[in-house]
Amino acid sequence: MHKIAEVEIQHDIMAANKKLAKRNQRIFDKADVFTVDVLGAIGSGKTSLIENLIEKMDYKIGVIAGDVISRFDAGRFEKYNVPVVGLNTGKECHLDAHLVKHALGDLPLDDIEILFIENVGNLICPVDFDLGAHLRMVVISVSEGDDTVEKHPLIFKDADIVVINKVDIAKAVGADENKMFNDVKELNPDAVVIKSSLKTGEGLREIMDNIQKFME
Amino acid sequence: MHKIAEVEIQHDIMAANKKLAKRNQRIFDKADVFTVDVLGAIGSGKTSLIENLIEKMDYKIGVIAGDVISRFDAGRFEKYNVPVVGLNTGKECHLDAHLVKHALGDLPLDDIEILFIENVGNLICPVDFDLGAHLRMVVISVSEGDDTVEKHPLIFKDADIVVINKVDIAKAVGADENKMFNDVKELNPDAVVIKSSLKTGEGLREIMDNIQKFME
Numbered sequence: 356m357h358k359i360a361e362v363e364i365q366h367d368i369m370a371a372n373k374k375l376a377k378r379n380q381r382i383f384d385k386a387d388v389f390t391v392d393v394l395g396a397i398g399s400g401k402t403s404l405i406e407n408l409i410e411k412m413d414y415k416i417g418v419i420a421g422d423v424i425s426r427f428d429a430g431r432f433e434k435y436n437v438p439v440v441g442l443n444t445g446k447e448c449h450l451d452a453h454l455v456k457h458a459l460g461d462l463p464l465d466d467i468e469i470l471f472i473e474n475v476g477n478l479i480c481p482v483d484f485d486l487g488a489h490l491r492m493v494v495i496s497v498s499e500g501d502d503t504v505e506k507h508p509l510i511f512k513d514a515d516i517v518v519i520n521k522v523d524i525a526k527a528v529g530a531d532e533n534k535m536f537n538d539v540k541e542l543n544p545d546a547v548v549i550k551s552s553l554k555t556g557e558g559l560r561e562i563m564d565n566i567q568k569f570m571e
Numbered sequence: 572m573h574k575i576a577e578v579e580i581q582h583d584i585m586a587a588n589k590k591l592a593k594r595n596q597r598i599f600d601k602a603d604v605f606t607v608d609v610l611g612a613i614g615s616g617k618t619s620l621i622e623n624l625i626e627k628m629d630y631k632i633g634v635i636a637g638d639v640i641s642r643f644d645a646g647r648f649e650k651y652n653v654p655v656v657g658l659n660t661g662k663e664c665h666l667d668a669h670l671v672k673h674a675l676g677d678l679p680l681d682d683i684e685i686l687f688i689e690n691v692g693n694l695i696c697p698v699d700f701d702l703g704a705h706l707r708m709v710v711i712s713v714s715e716g717d718d719t720v721e722k723h724p725l726i727f728k729d730a731d732i733v734v735i736n737k738v739d740i741a742k743a744v745g746a747d748e749n750k751m752f753n754d755v756k757e758l759n760p761d762a763v764v765i766k767s768s769l770k771t772g773e774g775l776r777e778i779m780d781n782i783q784k785f786m787e
Binding site: 366367370371373374377380381384385485489509512513515543545 | 582583586587589590593596597600601701705725728729731759761
């Protein structure tokens with residue numbers, strides 16, 4: 356009986372989150388804000404990628420920066436003079452739709468065309484928690500090892516865009532970025548998979564073009 | 572390995588459906604169409620309820636009528652002179668987001684304020700298939716027996732509004748409508764639960780008022 360009770364509680368949480376995600380999406384759609392849930396492990400380059408997109412994309416951008424404890428990531432965005440809200444999840448390893456709803460009250464949605472939501476750095480917990488975003492972008496890097504895709508299949512199956520970052524150091528860390536690319540494609544043939552290096556600028560144009568394609 | 576493969580395929584289908592549901596919702600939101608997924612067992616009164624709402628609600632209404640084989644339900648709506656599309660699911664016991672997307676092409680969304688999607692009559696299969704609707708309304712009737720809620724808990728946990736229909740014949744069929752009401756409330760304290768009889772008109776005003784409340 357104990358197991359059943361756990362499953363039921365889990366279902367309750369998911370059902371509540373799903374409803375709130377729908378409400379969030381309705382708020383985004385009505386304000387014509389295209390929203391991107393940015394997921395990935397710690398250190399994969401999520402924050403740097405969003406910084407690059409703020410600088411290079413010709414849209415009014417806003418950011419929700421999720422973090423387990425500190426407000427470090429939110430702080431990094433402040434110098435770009437775009438609307439940013441930091442979300443502290445405490446011990447939780449993912450954002451949820453309810454937390455995002457709270458952040459929306461502090462954002463000038465009418466003045467935002469793309470909202471990036473930087474999720475907590477984790478490749479497992481966030482999978483089942485829809486935030487109401489239109490697009491899921493997963494950022495991984497070669498320094499996590501080229502078995503990182505096969506070790507965390509679910510997050511890649513749900514992704515629309517997968518960025519394999521830091522390919523400039525692949526050889527140095529002994530990782531095969533092509534294996535990672537193929538592993539994603541095998542799990543999710545529909546995903547757009549892009550090899551990138553934010554240091555050299557490789558892949559950045561392709562990432563921007565693909566976000567724009569999803570907005571149409 | 573067989574079991575794992577099945578779970579993986581199931582996950583693929585759910586991930587694909589979730590994406591399409593999001594796209595559907597974006598289409599609804601942009602056209603300002605409030606969409607209601609109407610679920611319930613065969614004979615519970617889904618079609619009759621939608622007919623009543625078409626007649627009594629002061630909104631431009633459209634209908635997608637799902638059905639396993641016949642086009643009977645879609646035919647019933649034609650006399651109301653509202654846009655209707657019938658969806659034949661074949662052997663499938665639920666609609667999915669992809670089918671609904673197809674139907675949208677045949678509906679004049681700019682001329683619809685509320686879209687009712689009548690799902691296939693079933694209390695189990697449709698639960699996990701989000702269609703992109705804003706509201707889930709489950710219609711059951713006392714003639715299914717007053718244990719029907721406890722027998723199908725999941726569909727009630729996901730519901731926003733639950734209609735317990737045909738209360739006028741509760742005594743005749745030996746069912747306790749208050750037990751059904753309490754069973755839903757126990758599973759899902761947030762659900763709006765309404766006892767109704769489309770024959771006497773009981774509950775209809777309350778159903779309309781609550782749909783309107785969710786639209787705000």
